[in-house]
Amino acid sequence: MSAGFKETRTVDQVLNEAIKYVRHRPGVIEVPISEALYRYLAEDVVARFDVPGFNRSAVDGYAVRSIDTFGASPTNPITLRIIGFMAVGDEPGKFALNPGEAVEISTGAALPINADAVVMYEDTRRSGDYVEVLRPVPPMGNVSRRGEDVRAGEVMFRRGMRLLPWDLGVLASMGVYRVRVYSLRVAIISTGNELVEVTDVPQEGPPPGRVINSSRFVIEGLVKSLGFDPVYLGIVGDDIDRIAKTVEDAIKGYDAVITTGGISVGRVDYTIKAVMKLNPEYVNHGLSIRPGRPNSIAVVNGKPVFMLSGFPVAAATGFDVLVRPILLHMVGGEDEPRPVVKGVLTRRVSTPVNTRSFVRVRVYLGKDGGVYVEPLALTGSGILSTLVRGNGILVVPENREGFDEGDEVEVTLTRPIYRENA
Amino acid sequence: MSAGFKETRTVDQVLNEAIKYVRHRPGVIEVPISEALYRYLAEDVVARFDVPGFNRSAVDGYAVRSIDTFGASPTNPITLRIIGFMAVGDEPGKFALNPGEAVEISTGAALPINADAVVMYEDTRRSGDYVEVLRPVPPMGNVSRRGEDVRAGEVMFRRGMRLLPWDLGVLASMGVYRVRVYSLRVAIISTGNELVEVTDVPQEGPPPGRVINSSRFVIEGLVKSLGFDPVYLGIVGDDIDRIAKTVEDAIKGYDAVITTGGISVGRVDYTIKAVMKLNPEYVNHGLSIRPGRPNSIAVVNGKPVFMLSGFPVAAATGFDVLVRPILLHMVGGEDEPRPVVKGVLTRRVSTPVNTRSFVRVRVYLGKDGGVYVEPLALTGSGILSTLVRGNGILVVPENREGFDEGDEVEVTLTRPIYRENA
Numbered sequence: 093m094s095a096g097f098k099e100t101r102t103v104d105q106v107l108n109e110a111i112k113y114v115r116h117r118p119g120v121i122e123v124p125i126s127e128a129l130y131r132y133l134a135e136d137v138v139a140r141f142d143v144p145g146f147n148r149s150a151v152d153g154y155a156v157r158s159i160d161t162f163g164a165s166p167t168n169p170i171t172l173r174i175i176g177f178m179a180v181g182d183e184p185g186k187f188a189l190n191p192g193e194a195v196e197i198s199t200g201a202a203l204p205i206n207a208d209a210v211v212m213y214e215d216t217r218r219s220g221d222y223v224e225v226l227r228p229v230p231p232m233g234n235v236s237r238r239g240e241d242v243r244a245g246e247v248m249f250r251r252g253m254r255l256l257p258w259d260l261g262v263l264a265s266m267g268v269y270r271v272r273v274y275s276l277r278v279a280i281i282s283t284g285n286e287l288v289e290v291t292d293v294p295q296e297g298p299p300p301g302r303v304i305n306s307s308r309f310v311i312e313g314l315v316k317s318l319g320f321d322p323v324y325l326g327i328v329g330d331d332i333d334r335i336a337k338t339v340e341d342a343i344k345g346y347d348a349v350i351t352t353g354g355i356s357v358g359r360v361d362y363t364i365k366a367v368m369k370l371n372p373e374y375v376n377h378g379l380s381i382r383p384g385r386p387n388s389i390a391v392v393n394g395k396p397v398f399m400l401s402g403f404p405v406a407a408a409t410g411f412d413v414l415v416r417p418i419l420l421h422m423v424g425g426e427d428e429p430r431p432v433v434k435g436v437l438t439r440r441v442s443t444p445v446n447t448r449s450f451v452r453v454r455v456y457l458g459k460d461g462g463v464y465v466e467p468l469a470l471t472g473s474g475i476l477s478t479l480v481r482g483n484g485i486l487v488v489p490e491n492r493e494g495f496d497e498g499d500e501v502e503v504t505l506t507r508p509i510y511r512e513n514a
Numbered sequence: 515m516s517a518g519f520k521e522t523r524t525v526d527q528v529l530n531e532a533i534k535y536v537r538h539r540p541g542v543i544e545v546p547i548s549e550a551l552y553r554y555l556a557e558d559v560v561a562r563f564d565v566p567g568f569n570r571s572a573v574d575g576y577a578v579r580s581i582d583t584f585g586a587s588p589t590n591p592i593t594l595r596i597i598g599f600m601a602v603g604d605e606p607g608k609f610a611l612n613p614g615e616a617v618e619i620s621t622g623a624a625l626p627i628n629a630d631a632v633v634m635y636e637d638t639r640r641s642g643d644y645v646e647v648l649r650p651v652p653p654m655g656n657v658s659r660r661g662e663d664v665r666a667g668e669v670m671f672r673r674g675m676r677l678l679p680w681d682l683g684v685l686a687s688m689g690v691y692r693v694r695v696y697s698l699r700v701a702i703i704s705t706g707n708e709l710v711e712v713t714d715v716p717q718e719g720p721p722p723g724r725v726i727n728s729s730r731f732v733i734e735g736l737v738k739s740l741g742f743d744p745v746y747l748g749i750v751g752d753d754i755d756r757i758a759k760t761v762e763d764a765i766k767g768y769d770a771v772i773t774t775g776g777i778s779v780g781r782v783d784y785t786i787k788a789v790m791k792l793n794p795e796y797v798n799h800g801l802s803i804r805p806g807r808p809n810s811i812a813v814v815n816g817k818p819v820f821m822l823s824g825f826p827v828a829a830a831t832g833f834d835v836l837v838r839p840i841l842l843h844m845v846g847g848e849d850e851p852r853p854v855v856k857g858v859l860t861r862r863v864s865t866p867v868n869t870r871s872f873v874r875v876r877v878y879l880g881k882d883g884g885v886y887v888e889p890l891a892l893t894g895s896g897i898l899s900t901l902v903r904g905n906g907i908l909v910v911p912e913n914r915e916g917f918d919e920g921d922e923v924e925v926t927l928t929r930p931i932y933r934e935n936a
Binding site for chain 2: 143152180199256257263284293302305314477506
C-alpha cells in the first residue's frame with residue numbers, strides 16, 4: 093500500500109520536525125470582549141485594580157463592629173440599634189457605626205464605615221429598630237475582602253489562553269473592555285478537475301464523474317471551531333503551475349494555507365509538485381495514518397502549507413492530527429480536552445500495523461445499560477455518511493493491529509451517545 | 515439558609531415542571547451552510563440524489579471487466595491491453611472496455627463503460643501498453659458503488675441536530691447549499707442599582723459600592739456557545755415597575771429572556787416581584803444548588819424567563835442546570851457530551867445535604883503521573899477568579915455531603931489539565 097510514498101512517517105515525527113520551521117506568528121487585532129469568545133489572547137492581562145474594590149457583605153444580615161458581638165449567645169444575646177439599611181450599590185459612607193449600632197445589609201453591599209463583620213439573619217432576632225445578636229462574629233466574618241477575588245497587579249490571563257464564556261466576565265470585572273487577540277487567517281484552496289461548487293449543481297446532482305466540493309466546508313468549519321478565520325480561495329484545476337501560483341499568493345496574504353486534493357501518488361500529485369516549486373524549507377509527503385495517508389505538509393517562508401486529501405473524511409483526519417496542533421502552536425494555545433467514553437466493541441476491528449487508524453464508530457447505550465461501540469463499515473476514505481451516522485472515533489495506535497470483539501475500548505465522542513439499542 | 519424561599523426545589527423537579535409550560539418555538543431562518551456551523555436544524559434533510567453519483571474506483575490501479583481476471587495468479591498472470599487513463603473528473607463515457615482491455619484509473623475516478631472492478635497496482639505488473647493481472651478481482655471489487663454513501667430519498671439529517679464541521683461537508687455533497695435552522699434569540703437584562711457598564715469605568719476602577727456588570731458577558735458567551743443569539747438590552751435599576759416593563763417588552767420581542775440580579779430574599783427580590791406582575795403560567799423561586807440557590811424561572815406566554823443570580827459564578831451555574839436544557843428543548847436539541855476526567859481529591863470537600871453543589875477545582879498531573887483534583891477556596895458565589903484559575907467542576911450530588919481527601923472523583927473539564935505540579 094505504501095508504494096509511491098518515499099516513506100510514511102509517524103504523526104509525531106512529522107509534527108516535531110515541521111513545528112521547528114513554522115516561525116511565522118499571526119497578526120494581532122484588538123476586539124471588544126463581546127467579540128473575543130473562543131479567540132486566543134495575544135497578551136498577558138494584568139489587573140489594574142482590586143476586585144472587589146471594597147469590603148462587602150457575603151451574606152444577608154447586619155453589619156456590625158465585631159467587638160460589639162463578643163460574648164453573645166442565644167441565652168445571652170447582645171442588643172444593637174439598627175440605624176439603617178445598606179443596599180447593593182450604596183456607597184460605604186452612607187452610614188458610620190458608633191459602638192452598639194448595626195446596619196441591615198444585603199449580600200454584595202459595601203460595609204458601612206466602622207463595620208468589620210456581618211452577622212447572618214439566622215444568628216439574630218429582630219425587634220423593631222433593634223436586633224439581638226445570638227452568636228459572636230470574628231473580625232471580617234462573612235465579609236468578602238477588597239482584592240480577595242483579583243489583586244491589582246496580578247497577571248490574571250496569559251498569552252495563548254483561549255477565552256471561554258466566563259473569561260469574558262472576568263475581563264469585564266477587571267475593567268477590560270477591549271483585548272488583543274490573534275487573528276489567524278487560513279487560506280483554503282480546493283484542487284481537482286472533478287470538483288464543482290455546490291452552488292453550481294443542478295437539482296438532480298452533478299454530472300457523472302464530477303464531484304461536489306464538500307471538503308471546503310469541512311475545513312472551513314474545522315478552522316472556525318478552533319477560533320481561527322478561514323478564507324476560501326476557490327477551486328483550482330489539476331495544473332501544477334496554476335496551483336503553485338495560487339498557493340504562492342496565499343502564502344503572501346495569509347498566516348497558513350490548506351489545500352485539498354492532488355497529493356496521491358503518481359499521476360495525481362499535482363499539489364505536492366506545485367508546492368515543491370516554491371522552495372519549501374520543509375516538506376513531508378504522507379503520514380502513517382488511516383484514513384489520510386496522503387496528507388502532507390510543507391513550510392514556506394515560515395508559514396505552514398497543509399496539503400490534505402481530496403476525500404473529506406481523510407482531510408478531516410489530517411486536520412485533526414496535523415493542522416490543529418500546528419495552528420494552536422502558532423498562537424501559543426493548547427488543545428481543549430475532549431469527551432471520551434469507554435464501551436464494549438461489538439465487532440472486531442482490523443487495522444494495518446505501524447499506522448494510527450481512526451475508525452468511525454456508533455456508540456450506544458444497550459438494553460442492559462452497558463455502553464457499546466459499533467464500528468461503521470466503510471470503503472476507503474470517501475464515506476462521508478459515517479461522519480453523520482457516527483458519534484465517535486476509535487483511535488487504534490501504531491503498535492496495534494486492531495481490537496477484538498468484546499474488547500473494552502476508549503472512544504472520543506463527537507455527538508451524544510445514542511439511547512436506542514443497536 | 516433557606517429562610518425566605520418558600521421551598522428550594524431540586525433541579526430535576528423544576529426542569530420537569532417548567533418544560534411543560536414552554537410551548538413557544540423559536541423562529542426559523544434559512545442560511546447558507548457556511549453560516550450554519552453549530553446551529554440546530556429546523557427541518558429534516560433528505561437526499562435528492564445518490565452519493566457517489568456513479569460507480570468509482572476506491573483504489574489506484576486498472577479498471578477491468580472482472581470476468582477477464584478469473585483464474586489469474588502470480589504464476590499464471592492474465593495480460594490485458596491498456597487503452598487509456600481515467601482521471602478523477604473524467605466522465606464514464608471516455609472509454610468503453612472490450613474483452614481483454616483495461617484502463618488505468620485513479621482513486622475516485624468514474625469506472626469506464628463495461629468495467630465492473632478495479633485491480634490494485636499491487637496486484638499487477640506493467641509492461642508498456644500491457645498489464646499483467648496477478649490476482650482475480652470479483653465483480654464490484656475495489657469499487658465504491660453509486661449510492662453507497664448516501665441514497666436518494668434517505669433522511670440524512672433530523673430536525674434538532676446540531677451542525678458540526680463535517681456535517682456541512684455532507685450537506686454540500688448532497689447538493690444542499692442553504693438550510694433552515696433555528697434562530698433562538700435570547701434577551702439579556704441586567705438589574706441592579708450597583709451595576710456600571712465596563713465601558714463607563716474609570717482607569718482606577720468603579721466607585722466604592724459600585725460593581726461592573728460582568729454577568730452580562732458571561733451569559734452572552736454561554737448563549738453563543740450553544741449556537742443561539744444573545745441580545746443585550748442593558749441595565750435596569752432596582753425598580754419593580756421598570757423591570758416588569760422591560761421584561762414584558764423582551765418577552766414580546768424575543769424567544770427567551772434572561773435577567774440577572776434581584777432574586778435574593780427580602781428587600782432585593784425586585785426581579786421576581788416584577789415577573790410575578792406579568793401573570794406567569796409557571797414560576798419557581800430558588801433551586802437546591804450551590805452556588806446559585808436564588809436562580810429562578812418563570813414561563814410567560816409560553817416563553818421562559820430565567821432569573822439568574824447577580825453573581826457571575828452563581829449565574830453561570832444556573833445557566834448550566836436550568837437555561838441550557840430548556841433552550842435545547844426549544845430547538846429539539848441534545849446536550850453535547852462533555853470531557854470528564856477522574857482524579858484524586860487533595861482536600862476534603864464539604865457541601866450541604868439535599869443540594870447539588872458545583873465546586874470549582876484545579877485538575878493537575880502530579881509528579882507520580884497521577885491526576886489530582888484540588889478544590890479552589892472561595893467565599894460565597896462572588897469569586898470570579900476561580901473561573902479562570904480553575905479548569906474543572908466537581909459536582910456533588912444531592913444525596914452526598916461532600917467527598918473526602920483521597921477519594922477518586924469525576925470532574926468535568928473546562929480547560930486542559932495542568933501539567934505542572936500542585
